[in-house]
Amino acid sequence: xxxxxxxxxxxAISLFxxxxxTGAAGLAGCSSDGSSKTATAGGSCTDTAIKLxxxxxxxxxxxxLAVDSDGYWRTDLMFDPxxxxxxxxxxxVPNLAKKWDISTDGKTYTFTLDPxxxxxxxxxxxxxxxxxxxxxxxxxxxxxxxxxxWARLEGADAVxxxxxxxxxxxxxxxxxxxxxxxxxxxAGFLTVIARQLKPLPAHLLEGKGPLTTxxxxxxxxxxxxxxxxxxxxxxxxxxxxxxxxYWQGAPCMKSITQTIIPDMNTLxxxxxxxxxxxxxxxxxxxxxQLRQDSALHxxxxxxxxxxxxxxxxxxxxxxxxxxxxxxxxxxxxxxxFQKQFMYIKDxxxxxxxxxxxxxYDAKAAAVPQYDPERAKSLxxxxxxxxxxxxxxxxxxxxxxxxxxxxQTYVQAQLQKLGLKVSVKQSEWGDxxxxxxxxxxxxxxxSIGSAIPDPTALDFAFVTNGxxxxxxxxxxxxxxxxxxxxxxxxxxxxxxxxxxVQAILAQDLPLIPSAWYPNYLVxxxxxxxxxxxxxxxxxxxxxxxxx
Amino acid sequence: MTLYVLRRLGQTxxxxxxxxxxxxALLQLAPGGPEEYLVPNNLTDPGQKQxxxxxxxxxxPMLTQYWHWLTEIVRGDFGTAYSYGQPVLKVIASRxxxxxxxxxxxxxxxxxxAIPIGVIAxxxxxxxxxxxxTTASLFGLSMPNFWFALLLILLFSxxxxxxxxxxxxxxxxxxxxxxxxxxxxxxxxxxxxxYARFMRASMIETLQQDHIRTARAxxxxxxxxxxxxxxxxSILPVLTIVGLSLPLLVCGSVIVESIFAWPGxxxxxxxxxxxxxxxxxxxxAVLTGGFVMLANLVVDLLYTVIDxxxxxx
Numbered sequence: 065x066x067x068x069x070x071x072x073x074x075x076a077i078s079l080f081x082x083x084x085x086t087g088a089a090g091l092a093g094c095s096s097d098g099s100s101k102t103a104t105a106g107g108s109c110t111d112t113a114i115k116l117x118x119x120x121x122x123x124x125x126x127x128x129l130a131v132d133s134d135g136y137w138r139t140d141l142m143f144d145p146x147x148x149x150x151x152x153x154x155x156x157v158p159n160l161a162k163k164w165d166i167s168t169d170g171k172t173y174t175f176t177l178d179p180x181x182x183x184x185x186x187x188x189x190x191x192x193x194x195x196x197x198x199x200x201x202x203x204x205x206x207x208x209x210x211x212x213x214w215a216r217l218e219g220a221d222a223v224x225x226x227x228x229x230x231x232x233x234x235x236x237x238x239x240x241x242x243x244x245x246x247x248x249x250x251a252g253f254l255t256v257i258a259r260q261l262k263p264l265p266a267h268l269l270e271g272k273g274p275l276t277t278x279x280x281x282x283x284x285x286x287x288x289x290x291x292x293x294x295x296x297x298x299x300x301x302x303x304x305x306x307x308x309x310y311w312q313g314a315p316c317m318k319s320i321t322q323t324i325i326p327d328m329n330t331l332x333x334x335x336x337x338x339x340x341x342x343x344x345x346x347x348x349x350x351x352x353q354l355r356q357d358s359a360l361h362x363x364x365x366x367x368x369x370x371x372x373x374x375x376x377x378x379x380x381x382x383x384x385x386x387x388x389x390x391x392x393x394x395x396x397x398x399x400x401f402q403k404q405f406m407y408i409k410d411x412x413x414x415x416x417x418x419x420x421x422x423x424y425d426a427k428a429a430a431v432p433q434y435d436p437e438r439a440k441s442l443x444x445x446x447x448x449x450x451x452x453x454x455x456x457x458x459x460x461x462x463x464x465x466x467x468x469x470x471q472t473y474v475q476a477q478l479q480k481l482g483l484k485v486s487v488k489q490s491e492w493g494d495x496x497x498x499x500x501x502x503x504x505x506x507x508x509x510s511i512g513s514a515i516p517d518p519t520a521l522d523f524a525f526v527t528n529g530x531x532x533x534x535x536x537x538x539x540x541x542x543x544x545x546x547x548x549x550x551x552x553x554x555x556x557x558x559x560x561x562x563x564v565q566a567i568l569a570q571d572l573p574l575i576p577s578a579w580y581p582n583y584l585v586x587x588x589x590x591x592x593x594x595x596x597x598x599x600x601x602x603x604x605x606x607x608x609x610x
Numbered sequence: 611m612t613l614y615v616l617r618r619l620g621q622t623x624x625x626x627x628x629x630x631x632x633x634x635a636l637l638q639l640a641p642g643g644p645e646e647y648l649v650p651n652n653l654t655d656p657g658q659k660q661x662x663x664x665x666x667x668x669x670x671p672m673l674t675q676y677w678h679w680l681t682e683i684v685r686g687d688f689g690t691a692y693s694y695g696q697p698v699l700k701v702i703a704s705r706x707x708x709x710x711x712x713x714x715x716x717x718x719x720x721x722x723x724a725i726p727i728g729v730i731a732x733x734x735x736x737x738x739x740x741x742x743x744t745t746a747s748l749f750g751l752s753m754p755n756f757w758f759a760l761l762l763i764l765l766f767s768x769x770x771x772x773x774x775x776x777x778x779x780x781x782x783x784x785x786x787x788x789x790x791x792x793x794x795x796x797x798x799x800x801x802x803x804x805y806a807r808f809m810r811a812s813m814i815e816t817l818q819q820d821h822i823r824t825a826r827a828x829x830x831x832x833x834x835x836x837x838x839x840x841x842x843x844s845i846l847p848v849l850t851i852v853g854l855s856l857p858l859l860v861c862g863s864v865i866v867e868s869i870f871a872w873p874g875x876x877x878x879x880x881x882x883x884x885x886x887x888x889x890x891x892x893x894x895a896v897l898t899g900g901f902v903m904l905a906n907l908v909v910d911l912l913y914t915v916i917d918x919x920x921x922x923x
Contacts (some may be wrong), residue, residue, distance in 0.1 A: 096747055123648060123693065131650045205649075207662045212655040276665065277648075277695030297704070297883065298694050300873040325776050325871040327887045337768045493642025493886060500653075513653060523654045530654040 078396060098407060107608030109316035109590030114590065114607060116322040116342040117331045121299050126282040127262035127277060128201050129208040131423035134322075136260075137601060140179045141320065142188070143262035147254055151596035153506060154422060154516045156254040160189070160263065160288070169250030173258075177240040180311040183265045184292045191236035198234055199223070205274040212259045218245045237530050249550045253515035259516070262287065282599045291317045299324055306605075314591070315605030335360065335585055339585035342586035344600045348466075350406040354585050361588050364596045366420035367412075367579040372511040373458070373469065374574040376504050381454050388454065388588050390432050391573040396477045397434040398577045400573035405469050406580060415575050416568050418513035419523065420597050421555070423561040430569050431576065439481055451482025456505035459488045461495040467508045470577065511576060515597055518561050519549045525568065536573035585594050611914075614922040615907070622903040626896060633895040634676050637888055638794035644692045644886040660785030666692060681893060691882070692855075698893035702875070708778050709862040709874035716794050717855055719799035725848070728809025731916070733836060735814060743810070759796045759869045766792060775872035793870045797863060801855060808851050812844040846916060853909035860898045891923060 099549055120133035127143045130136050147156040147164075158164075161175040182372055196218070201210050201341055204226040207583050214220055215250040219235030233245040246253065264275075265286055275281060290312070291304040306318045323340070325331040334340040336357060346354055346362075351566050355362050375382040375389055393414070402411035411571040415429040432438070440450075458474060460467040471487040478485050490498070497506045511531075514521045522531040522545050527537040538568045541564055548560035592608040594603055645662045653659065663669050667678070681691060688698035716861040767775035772788075779786025816822065817840055825835050862876025877893070882890040913920045 067795065100678050124695075131648070205661070205665065207651070207657055207658060207665055209650050209658055211657065277692075278690050279695075282695055298696070298701070299877065300871075323777070323871065326868040326877065327871070330763060330869050332872065333760075333763050333768050337771060337775055338768070339775055491642065491884060493644075493884075494640075495642075496646050497642045510652070523652075530656055531652045573870040 071610060084226070088164050088274065094164065095502035097278055107316075109318070109608055110318045112607065112609050113319035114317055115339075115341045116320065116347075116601075117334055117340040118322055119326055119328060119331055119345055121302075121324045124277055124282060125285055125293070125296065125302075126173075126208075126277075127285075127287070128197060128206075128262075128275065128280070129277060129282060129370055131209050132376065137599065138302060138304070138322075139262055139285075140289070140599075141291040141604075142289040142293055143264075144261075144289050144448075145263045145426070146175065146194075146258045149255060149259060149516050149598045151594070151598045154255070156258070161258070163504045164254070164595070166552075170251075170550065171246045173180060173244045173246075175242045175244070175258075175324050177242070177375070179240055180312070181287045181288055182309075183313050184307055184309070185265070185268075186309070188239075189263060189265075189288050190239040191242045193263040193266045194242050194261070195234055197263045198262065199231065200264065200269075202276055202318070203274050207276060210260060212319055213260065214255075216246050216248065216250055216257070216523060217489055218247045235329065238325060249552070250519070251551060252519035255516040256377060256520060260291075261329070284400060293321065294319075298547065306596075309379060317605055317607040320604065329498040338587070341590065342584065342601075344582065344584050346583055346585050348405070348408060351407045351583070357589060360585055361584070361593070363584040363600070365582040365584065365595045367418055367581050368420075368513045368515060368597060368598045369510045370415075370418070370513070371466065371578045372505045372509060372574045372576050373470075373474070373497075374504075374509060374533045376502060376506070377536055377573060377574070378502055379446070379505070381456060382505070382534075385446055385565055387442050387446035388448060389575075390570075391446055391448075392478065392483075393432040393482070393572060393575045394435045394442060395439035395481045395483075396474050396577075397573075398575075399434065399471065401473050402578045403578075405473070406466065408578070412579050415579070416577060417512075417566055418512075418515055421514040421518060423494055423514055423518040423558055423565075425558075425562040425565050428562040428566040428569065431572070432569075436481070443481065451478070451484075454482075455484040455486075457486045457488055458506045458508055459498060459504050460508035461492045462489040464491075470508055502533075502535060508535065511574065513579075518557075518593060522549060525564070526575070532573075533575050536571065538567060538571060541567055541571075615911075618907050618910075622836075622907070625903060626899055628747075629677075629895055629899045630680070630859075631891060633892060634888075635678075637886060637891060640886060642886065644888060647885040673745075675888075678699055679889070683896065684890075688893040690891040691742060691893075692887045693882070693885050694890070698889050701890060702877070702897060703877045703895060705873055705875045706860070708872060709867075709876065710859055710876065711795055712778070712790065712797070712872060713859045713862065715790055716797040716801060717852065717858070719794060720798050720805055720813055721848075721852065723798070724802045724805030725809050725845075728806040728848075729836065729841065730846075731810040732813035733808065733815065733832075740836065743806060747807055750799045753799060755796050755800060755863075756865050756869060758799060759792065759866060762795060763794045778870075778872050779878075780896040793796050793866050793872060794867075797858075797868050805848055805851060808848050809844065811841060812847045816840045816844045843918065846913065849909065849916065853906060856905040856909070857898070857902045860901045873920065 073338045090325055118134065122130065122132050123136060124130050124135050125138050130139050131160060137389045144160040146159060146161045148159045150157050158176060160181055161174050162178040165174045170206065177189065177191060199216050200206060201208060201214050202220055202223040204224060206584060211224065215224060216303055217231060220233060222228035223231050235243040261581060268286060268291035269275065269281060290307050290310045292307045294303040294305045296302050298560050300322065302322045303321050306315045308314045328347045331343060332347055335343055338359065345390065351362065356358055360386060377383055398414060401412045402408040413433065414431040415424060417429065443451055458471050462472060475485040475487055496503050511524055523531045524541050525536060526545055527530060544560050548557045553556045582600055584595040589610060591608040592603065592606045596602055645659050645668065648662050649659050667675060679689065688735065690696065691698050691701045694701050720892040727743055731740045734740055763775045773791050774789055777789055778791035804869045822835060822840060825839055859877065860875055862874040864876040864880045866872065867877040879894050882894060
């Protein structure tokens with residue numbers, strides 16, 4: 065899903081990474097035209113159907129192999145997560161797990177499954193299915209993205225290495241009880257890990273070898289969710305029908321079709337012409353037109369990701385020179401850029417954690433704002449008066465119009481300060497390969513939001529973190545993040561994250577250049593629409609016709 | 611003739627083999643790899659990438675990978691597309707029909723429109739009609755097809771709401787005709803001028819032949835001369851041009867298929883190249899390359915039907 069004409073499909077479908085995991089206290093469902101935060105309630109549930117548009121297909125609709133936001137969302141439709149996230153409070157709420165207990169040391173979680181839960185073929189969903197799902201993700205041949213999540217369970221390492229077939233950290237004393245024991249306490253276990261746990265039907269999959277993209281189940285999944293798989297024409301459309309026997313009651317919206325339209329202009333015109341009912345990827349340039357359309361409602365929701373300019377801290381000119389990085393942040397007017405090119409009416413200040421996250425601290429997260437005079441002073445302090453001797457390249461992936469504009473905008477603004485900046489775009493595979501290998505000066509790539517839990521951003525800031533592209537390393541940040549990730553008291557955690565943000569604002573391993581709101585454009589003929597940070601379509605099952 | 615056909619088939623196989631080597635080498639030389647598209651955007655588990663590389667056999671030496679692919683394809687197994695998780699042939703088959711349907715309609719309609727236009731322009735050379743045809747041809751050849759497509763969508767889908775903006779309906783069924791209109795107009799915009807200009811030039815040359823002058827001297831009507839004596843020999847060059855269009859039948863058009871969300875081979879080819887989906891790219895190269903070569907053979911053989919003077923030894 066993308067917001068501009070030429071976002072690559074991959075870029076597009078990653079924009080709402082972990083979309084379904086998030087919530088925003090008090091910020092959900094904001095609409096751009098100032099109307100009420102929720103759409104009209106009520107309406108009919110008879111013969112309801114909705115046609116969604118998107119510009120990129122997902123890789124996989126198997127919940128343990130899904131790697132992108134569309135994959136997460138579609139698997140949310142067809143499978144039941146263990147817990148859900150409240151859209152207002154960001155707290156975990158019961159779903160498949162009707163209740164849970166957490167030990168005082170924060171390591172042991174005992175879940176009680178709802179005995180009503182059953183798969184779409186009528187089979188009951190039990191703790192055996194949960195166990196099978198977790199063990200599948202710890203299998204040495206598993207190729208999905210969640211192994212590091214479940215590696216936190218006691219004894220998981222041996223299973224991953226293939227030297228053990230059983231897992232001490234996972235116990236199923238009866239059909240509806242699961243006990244998970246972590247090797248270390250982890251504050252985000254419920255909202256990050258358990259939220260993504262969507263049990264597979266063990267009775268259909270046991271003994272059939274490791275699940276891969278080619279497995280028949282990955283092509284036609286069977287879950288326990290409110291929607292059942294109907295059709296998936298790769299690259300063309302996905303369709304699901306309401307599960308009339310859903311154990312929590314059949315959804316109101318009876319049929320969902322999601323069509324892939326690669327061209328953003330066509331997608332926009334299809335919305336305006338009424339051929340599509342909704343989309344979450346309107347091109348920014350079309351927003352003024354869409355807001356004026358009397359048949360459409362444009363919802364604006366708190367952001368889940370930010371665009372970032374990542375500095376490579378392993379090489380000159382940025383290695384060991386925080387003042388230079390601060391000078392660059394002060395030398396570019398990102399607020400004006402967001403207004404002019406991204407059509408964001410009220411840009412939020414630059415910050416490392418989304419303002420929608422409970423961990424956000426406006427005062428601590430004071431990334432240098434645009435101030436050309438300050439930028440010049442900082443250049444002097446950095447040892448590069450007038451920008452002398454500073455020459456670098458900004459790389460990004462081709463097909464992302466926003467980043468292409470950002471590159472040239474930053475280049476033009478910094479050249480006024482005397483810095484020599486060149487730009488380069490390359491295909492996604494080449495680009496990400498360069499970034500992960502550290503073969504760049506500055507990389508324009510996104511960063512997540514710390515929603516629902518700020519630990520989601522740890523990988524970006526800890527030493528040798530998987531998405532710490534610039535190889536930033538600060539032992540104090542490492543210590544604070546480890547402590548915050550293990551603590552159970554949210555007030556204590558918030559204080560720790562405030563200290564982290566204050567350090568990051570000084571060290572500036574990257575400049576979070578723009579927090580881009582999520583948009584949902586939908587016909588006014590649908591009721592109960594309530595987009596939130598946990599996902600614009602999070603309650604699509606409740607949509608009605610009005 | 612039989613020997614000629616066998617010789618051409620042999621050449622086709624040799625050229626296809628060379629094509630696979632070139633395509634495979636280019637894919638290997640391209641930076642990045644297919645695993646970059648099979649992992650999350652912000653990858654937090656580097657081990658995932660390594661496991662995928664191992665599962666797909668991408669950690670094998672290049673020659674080993676090619677040899678494995680070649681031996682499988684000789685047995686008819688084109689492998690499994692990385693990004694689809696489905697057999698390559700199944701993926702291609704699912705996209706072949708939409709492309710064939712659209713391109714056959716486009717080519718046939720373009721021929722049906724272009725030949726009369728070309729004949730009229732040739733017969734009324736330098737007249738007002740000829741100038742209109744020439745100008746319109748220039749317009750059609752110069753107009754960027756993506757821009758024209760968006761204009762058509764704006765007019766017919768948004769403003770007038772007569773036609774759908776995207777999709778192919780249910781294929782070549784009556785109810786799906788509206789879906790074909792706009793893509794056909796866009797693709798035809800480039801083909802019709804091309805065919806028409808060749809038809810015009812060929813007809814002009816034929817009308818200047820001695821046998822035409824003789825026919826006129828014998829008092830045969832101009833209409834009969836044009837349609838009975840000049841048309842058939844004039845079509846040969848056009849047939850060659852149509853033959854050059856045949857690759858469209860399987861290659862499709864990336865731009866038009868993307869704009870109209872037409873689920874065809876053009877988009878599939880583009881996506882598979884971008885994602886470096888080796889089995890899919892190689893499968894497409896073999897099938898489309900083989901089709902183009904065989905299609906050219908068929909066109910060459912058709913010459914002997916249209917013009918008995920053409921003989922292959």
